[in-house]
Amino acid sequence: MKVSVVGSGYVGTTIAACLADLGHDVVAVDIDQGIVDAINAGDSPIHEPGLDDLVAEHAGGRLRATTDYEALPDTDLTFLAIQTPSNADGSIDTSALEAASEMTGDALADVEEHVVVVKSTVLPDVVDDRLAPRIKAHADDRVSVATNPEFQREGSAVHDFLHPDKLVFGTRPGDERALDALHECYAPLLDARTADGEAVPIVETDVPTAMMVKYANNAFLASKVSLINDIGNICKEYGIDTYEIADAIGLDDRIGAKFLRSGLGWGGSCFPKDLAAIIHAAREHGYEPAMLDAAVTVNENQPERMLELLEKHVDVDGARVAVLGLAFKPGTDDVRNSRAIPVIAGLQERGATVVAYDPVATDNMREHFPDLDYADSAASALENADAALVTTDWDEFQALDDEFDTMHSQIVIDGRRGVEPRDGMTYEGLTW
Template sequence: MRLSIIGSGYVGTTVAACFADLGHEVVNIDIDEGIVETINAGDAPIHEEGLDELVADHAGPEGTGRLRATTDYAAVLDTDVTFLCLPTPQNDDGSIDLSIMEAGASHLGEVLADKPDWHTVVVKSTVVPGSTEDAITPILEAESGKTAGEAFGVGMNPEFLREGTAVSDFLNPDKVVLGADDERALADMHEVFEPLVSRADAPVVETDTRTAEMIKYANNAFLAAKISLINDLGNICKEFGIDSYEVADAIGLDDRIGEQFLRSGVGWGGSCFPKDVAAIIAAAEEQGYDPAVLNAAVAVNDRQPGRLVDLLADHVALDGARIAVLGLAFKPGTDDMRNSRAIPVIESLQARGATVTAYDPVATENARDYLDDVTYADSAAAALDGADGAVVVTDWDEFAALDDAFDNMADPVVVDGRRIIERRDGITYEGLTW
């Protein structure tokens, strides 16, 4: 099929490259000319394992030609289905900010006015229940002068990929959720996903758009709350001198609990859990419901960075100290700094008079946009050299291999927020929840 993917960020680029790999003809539309040029040169605009290869295979000079990028929305006219993969950030009060989606829908609607035949528009961005029906569809209708269900169809297809493993998550989904209030839109979505579903043998959940929207929030809120619960329990373990990872390993054997997402530590960050939990809380409150568990999940998450710094302060006088921060990205495998726990950790260290030398294998450039007065080291060993203490914020594998580097610290105190460093002789080691 011929697909247009609007937005070439983490989701849009991954989805576009994977659909091209599955045999579709795909055009990526983004307002950022740099991103468009990068894709057309055969390179991935973001750091994701396997993405460079896919973009090179299909958009590069030697590629199949099944993937290209443009800034021109008119490219939609030569396609059958459009996916909206635009950002859905939060307002100051935590509620969803749909303005970018609305702007995208408006451009798309203008173009659809000139489309002679049927077209299906699929909302892939994470949007609160009712957004597709009440906000996006009316804009498409107003700008195109056409009626949804007659000239074009609208569907909602939430995305569950994780950053760092985006390509493999997209190609091996646990489920594919197809939300539509229109039979033809649903049929188009089935046709788009057919090569993926048959290859991955993934279950398909067919539902209406509102339920599809809610499934996405329920999925993220459940996972975020699961981490906050294990963090809460981990904090209790720490008070008792118990290793929360031993406890987590045991409870994870209960199928009803499951072993995944039980890694306690400095908490959840990233571009989605924080904003999505905030958005569904705000949406629930707007309906007059107080989501007590989700509010508690946020409260526990907000406390973990401060607990990490407090633990370091138990061993190191922070005022005037130089602290090494290992890891900046919100999780390993990505250069994404959005809502990284490194931000509150570093700000708290600085507020307490410490200076910070930080190291991350890939996120340093992005970190410069989020943090002030940080010195960036070229390696973990260089960050640790002469430091008065260290905290671990991201569980990059390479930190597990550190050994002699700790010997060069002025004071070898290591507070681990991710359980990646092994206890060893010669260092004072504290785990956040163990």
């Protein structure tokens, strides 16, 4: 199948490379010439485990990139994977996606038939009200518009694409062309197995419902994290290890063990943006989403709790504090809504000298803190530090040992259960 993917960010690059790996001929379309050049040279423009290998393997063969939307008519199906960031009021900014939809519609003006699939996360009414009219402006019914929300986690996006727990196809009632195209596109995955060894379930529904599945999915997961963090904050007051509690309740199949790692909270692009969007949309419809508000409030309070724990052990004003981890989670260089950002800002407000380290995310964090002292290793960050804060649970931090001996005082506040306590260390877990 010939497939085009418009947008080469975290989602677009991953699905383009994975679709090429499944045997499709894929063209990635992006307005950034630098990204296009990188893909054509076999280099991934983002850090994502396994993605470098796929791009390198298929570039120049089943995967190529261009800035020209005129490549779309030569394909059978187009995915739109344009970012939809948050506005200041929490609503989503669809301007870039609308512009891409318009250019897609212009490029497809003379096709006999084509299927456009919206991968970008948008509210249920956006596809029909704002995107489809632009996409179908010239070709009308010769172009079908469908949705196929993505559920890939940064840090494991390649694995999640190739081993999905579900596929959601949103099409207009009676649009067999779009539904058939989605089935054909994903046919190589239909014999795959989920993590539980089951065949991959396919959810066939309408366009608005498919998009709401995405929002509900992320809202539920984010709320689960905030709930275990709230429980963890209470456990901390009693000196109870929240992870023991999580292990026990996770055995209940109504709860499950996933997303019960209490700590500093969630960040990234999806959870914050999607919760803000659905909360804003609910209020526009006259409903107050109290549970989702609470999930956000708990999450926003966790960095401050970490700083309060630090203040129990050290006078932060004038202290040298090492911050270990800048990415919002391990396995990615993405710092969007990273919990390290409010932690660093809070340290600076309290007069601390901050030295930070992350194995891959330093360059992206410079956009937020250009004058921060960035170390080239965890050992360098810890040297002569009065305290250390663990904000991302990179595997390499678990192996740290003698490096703590170089600290001025071995005070460690761990927001991710990311390091092993040792003799001589004053160790505090955020929720355990």
